Amino acid sequence: MTDRSVVHSTFTIERTYNVSASSVFSAFADQETKRRWFVEGEGWQIHEYHNDFRTGGREGARFQFRGGPEIVNDTLYQNIVHDRRIVFSYTMTVAGNCISASLSTVELMQENGGTRLVYTEQGAYFDGRDGPKQRKQGWGKLLAALTNELGG
Amino acid sequence: MTDRSVVHSTFTIERTYNVSASSVFSAFADQETKRRWFVEGEGWQIHEYHNDFRTGGREGARFQFRGGPEIVNDTLYQNIVHDRRIVFSYTMTVAGNCISASLSTVELMQENGGTRLVYTEQGAYFDGRDGPKQRKQGWGKLLAALTNELGG
Numbered sequence: 001m002t003d004r005s006v007v008h009s010t011f012t013i014e015r016t017y018n019v020s021a022s023s024v025f026s027a028f029a030d031q032e033t034k035r036r037w038f039v040e041g042e043g044w045q046i047h048e049y050h051n052d053f054r055t056g057g058r059e060g061a062r063f064q065f066r067g068g069p070e071i072v073n074d075t076l077y078q079n080i081v082h083d084r085r086i087v088f089s090y091t092m093t094v095a096g097n098c099i100s101a102s103l104s105t106v107e108l109m110q111e112n113g114g115t116r117l118v119y120t121e122q123g124a125y126f127d128g129r130d131g132p133k134q135r136k137q138g139w140g141k142l143l144a145a146l147t148n149e150l151g152g
Numbered sequence: 153m154t155d156r157s158v159v160h161s162t163f164t165i166e167r168t169y170n171v172s173a174s175s176v177f178s179a180f181a182d183q184e185t186k187r188r189w190f191v192e193g194e195g196w197q198i199h200e201y202h203n204d205f206r207t208g209g210r211e212g213a214r215f216q217f218r219g220g221p222e223i224v225n226d227t228l229y230q231n232i233v234h235d236r237r238i239v240f241s242y243t244m245t246v247a248g249n250c251i252s253a254s255l256s257t258v259e260l261m262q263e264n265g266g267t268r269l270v271y272t273e274q275g276a277y278f279d280g281r282d283g284p285k286q287r288k289q290g291w292g293k294l295l296a297a298l299t300n301e302l303g304g
Contacts, residue, residue: 103274
């Protein structure tokens with residue numbers, strides 16, 4: 001048998017934005033907006049992106065970084081509460097190998113005229129191909145890109 | 153705004169079976185077998201069950217317990233490694249309210265002529281409607297039913 005392993009780990013990232021919960025929510029819901037902060041970026045070649053933002057809908061991306069292996073993100077929206085909560089599960093596949101499955105929760109809370117975002121990812125990392133430390137760093141960068149999208 | 157909350161929690165259950173990993177795996181893969189231990193039972197009225205067991209396939213059940221509210225289980229298989237690993241995400245909905253989303257990993261390891269099963273569930277429980285303690289109890293009963301299915 002091939003050696004198989006699973007590492008389970010949970011991390012949380014908190015950010016505060018000086019805009020309404022509705023504006024933050026829209027940055028996840030609107031396909032064009034989300035594409036800008038979630039998949040576009042220098043060195044990234046995007047082959048496909050779609051975002052059917054509704055409970056039961058799918059989001060998906062297929063891309064490469066500087067000519068590297070093909071990376072596929074396949075997402076299912078599990079639960080959406082307008083302006084409050086987005087729950088989705090997703091897998092990451094690199095060069096045909098599924099490296100992880102995750103359950104992510106985005107919680108939005110109005111606070112002092114702005115919005116606090118709490119991102120929680122419960123992940124299962126497969127066969128030593130990925131881990132929670134890299135994943136948390138990746139989401140740190142994504143939420144920084146969201147900050148830029150929302151006006152800094 | 154309605155009060156909204158999420159509790160994140162992970163639990164693990166281990167069981168050992170005196171049969172091959174292949175036999176345990178088949179009890180998850182085969183629709184008729186899985187229906188017997190996973191959804192059938194005294195007092196349960198099953199309205200619908202399907203199990204398209206493949207990576208990307210869906211499993212779903214719609215049922216009631218002794219005339220109670222309708223309960224819906226909606227599952228997506230995220231990663232399957234034959235005879236070794238089954239990863240799926242699922243939501244539970246009771247009377248139209250989504251009470252939880254979970255990421256589950258079933259790992260099978262051959263050990264002393266039998267099979268050790270490690271079940272890990274990383275769950276998000278919504279709005280105080282469910283919690284990890286009840287869920288772990290529920291899976292304890294399911295894995296006891298699997299023991300019976302496999303011959304005790």
